Amino acid sequence: MSMQLWVVQTLNGLQLGVMLFLMSAGLTLVFGIMNLINLAHGSLYMLGAYLAATFQALTGSFFIACLLAVPLVMGIGMLMEMSILRRLYDRDHLDQVLATFALILFFNELVRMTWGPQAYFMAIPESLSGTVEILPGIPYPAYRLTIVLAGSGVAVGLYLFIGRTRLGMIIRAGATHREMVGALGVNIKLLYTFVFGMGAAMAGFAGMMAGPILSVETGMGEPIMILAFVVIVIGGIGSVRGAFAAAVLVGVADTFGRILLPPALSSMAIYILMAGVLCFRPQGLFPAHG
Amino acid sequence: MLELKNIHSYYGTTQALFGIDIEIHAGEMVSLLGRNGMGKTTTVRSILGLTRPRQGTVTFQGRDIFGAPPYRIAQMGIGLVPEGRQIFPTLTVRENLVATAYRGKNGRRPWTPADIYELFPVLAQRTRQPGSRLSGGEQQMLAIGRALMTHPKLLILDEATEGLAPRVRAQIWDCLENLKSAGLSILVIDKHLDALTRICDRHYIIEKGRIVWRGDSFKLKADPAVRQDYLGV
Ligand SMILES: Nc1ncnc2c1ncn2[C@@H]1O[C@H](COP(=O)(O)OP(=O)(O)OP(=O)(O)O)[C@@H](O)[C@H]1O
Ligand SMILES: [Mg+2]
Numbered sequence: 471m472s473m474q475l476w477v478v479q480t481l482n483g484l485q486l487g488v489m490l491f492l493m494s495a496g497l498t499l500v501f502g503i504m505n506l507i508n509l510a511h512g513s514l515y516m517l518g519a520y521l522a523a524t525f526q527a528l529t530g531s532f533f534i535a536c537l538l539a540v541p542l543v544m545g546i547g548m549l550m551e552m553s554i555l556r557r558l559y560d561r562d563h564l565d566q567v568l569a570t571f572a573l574i575l576f577f578n579e580l581v582r583m584t585w586g587p588q589a590y591f592m593a594i595p596e597s598l599s600g601t602v603e604i605l606p607g608i609p610y611p612a613y614r615l616t617i618v619l620a621g622s623g624v625a626v627g628l629y630l631f632i633g634r635t636r637l638g639m640i641i642r643a644g645a646t647h648r649e650m651v652g653a654l655g656v657n658i659k660l661l662y663t664f665v666f667g668m669g670a671a672m673a674g675f676a677g678m679m680a681g682p683i684l685s686v687e688t689g690m691g692e693p694i695m696i697l698a699f700v701v702i703v704i705g706g707i708g709s710v711r712g713a714f715a716a717a718v719l720v721g722v723a724d725t726f727g728r729i730l731l732p733p734a735l736s737s738m739a740i741y742i743l744m745a746g747v748l749c750f751r752p753q754g755l756f757p758a759h760g
Numbered sequence: 761m762l763e764l765k766n767i768h769s770y771y772g773t774t775q776a777l778f779g780i781d782i783e784i785h786a787g788e789m790v791s792l793l794g795r796n797g798m799g800k801t802t803t804v805r806s807i808l809g810l811t812r813p814r815q816g817t818v819t820f821q822g823r824d825i826f827g828a829p830p831y832r833i834a835q836m837g838i839g840l841v842p843e844g845r846q847i848f849p850t851l852t853v854r855e856n857l858v859a860t861a862y863r864g865k866n867g868r869r870p871w872t873p874a875d876i877y878e879l880f881p882v883l884a885q886r887t888r889q890p891g892s893r894l895s896g897g898e899q900q901m902l903a904i905g906r907a908l909m910t911h912p913k914l915l916i917l918d919e920a921t922e923g924l925a926p927r928v929r930a931q932i933w934d935c936l937e938n939l940k941s942a943g944l945s946i947l948v949i950d951k952h953l954d955a956l957t958r959i960c961d962r963h964y965i966i967e968k969g970r971i972v973w974r975g976d977s978f979k980l981k982a983d984p985a986v987r988q989d990y991l992g993v
Contacts, residue, residue, distance in 0.1 A: 639855045640859050
């Protein structure tokens with residue numbers, strides 16, 4: 471394999487990895503802290519893409535679309551938590567899966583009614599439509615590179631937020647001792663709504679970034695959700711650090727699996743990876759609570 | 761300051777408290793005594809709203825707090841040092857102190873981590889260690905520090921010195937005495953009668969979910985029958 475292919479595929483793998491991280495960060499926090507399996511997380515991804523595409527069409531600017539779409543998806547996520555998901559925390563996982571699966575159907579139908587059944591077009595912003603020469607003689611699409619950088623930026627930001635800020639401390643404390651955090655004066659319900667909103671914002675951001683390179687259509691959130699679940703299991707449920715490591719691992723493994731392995735095996739590559747990791751570390755790479 | 765009247769609490773359908781009355785005045789240190797499983801922890805949980813009583817009234821500083829969510833009750837000025845300590849294991853010592861600390865601007869002087877380290881110097885050497893790595897005594901000191909950081913007017917300690925070495929125990933009692941003389945009200949649950957009769961003003965004894973005896977330290981010391989019947993000492 472040529473040097474060029476290696477570099478480009480590695481970047482593609484990283485790009486898929488940061489996308490997966492943006493999806494799985496919220497998922498793993500919500501699963502780890504609230505003990506909620508939220509299948510409808512992919513719907514927030516889809517909404518991020520549709521809303522950004524719409525705002526882009528209205529304003530003509532990708533960046534304004536981003537500034538509008540991400541907070542809006544965060545708000546939708548928080549409303550979803552307050553109105554529906556909050557009631558599911560104490561229910562068993564089967565109830566959660568059923569209820570959030572219903573939400574997927576609801577959102578897919580809502581999108582179809584609002585935007586129509588055809589895929590919706592979203593353009594790569596003008597300023598990022600070219601290529602960048604990352605190494606002499608190796609060009610790479612600027613937009614894809616932006617995804618890698620923006621996603622990594624969000625990852626670092628989230629890591630610092632959880633690790634260094636007071637709110638981050640409370641989130642970590644709440645993951646192991648929810649009742650005690652409340653007994654020390656913290657409004658847990660509000661905290662949960664906020665954590666959920668953060669996860670929703672990241673999912674919306676991922677959907678928005680994916681919009682111009684994948685097709686914006688109903689059900690676009692489901693395939694990436696499956697990969698995101700693989701990621702949080704490999705990373706260790708509840709661990710943001712684990713989600714990041716696993717997302718990059720899965721992204722790179724999936725990308726190289728496609729070019730190095732025969733087709734029958736390549737679609738299984740990440741599941742084999744998952745089985746391998748769980749064999750040696752049943753709690754995932756970075757078990758969240760000791 | 762705190763008044764419980766006729767509190768009835770349940771776990772599911774089993775009743776654990778049968779009409780508890782307790783009163784704590786400002787600046788007082790009061791103990792709640794009783795053998796295992798008599799309802800001491802349930803009483804604490806009922807005060808904080810962690811277990812919601814089915815019946816009764818709870819007032820704190822003249823305000824009705826019955827049925828309020830725990831975080832509201834805590835914010836009004838009740839600091840909890842819970843049974844089993846419940847230190848946040850994945851947070852460092854310092855983070856345990858600051859995560860849930862009170863953040864008021866004016867008025868009461870906030871406790872700072874430095875104040876807590878002065879109170880318990882062993883913690884000062886371990887500020888960056890995770891809570892899970894502390895010994896039992898250190899965890900209890902941290903739990904007290906964490907509760908103080910919320911700037912309580914009433915401190916509640918459930919099993920204040922359980923499982924601690926005599927020297928650490930003595931340190932905790934000293935600390936409580938100092939806090940009391942600084943004006944804090946304290947409700948303490950523990951098994952060490954000698955220390956409690958020395959530092960507390962008044963005592964309640966709970967038996968199967970009912971208050972069966974109340975009185976001051978002098979009266980408790982003078983009444984061996986009560987100690988025999990309800991505390992088994
Ligand atoms: N979570 C629970 N579910 C059901 N019953 C409980 C629960 N917690 C306590 N109980 C019961 O309620 C009664 C009072 O328990 P509580 O924990 O208040 O006692 P305690 O005086 O604090 O005892 P200890 O000295 O062992 O801490 C006991 O009979 C106990 O079995
Ligand atoms: Mg108890």
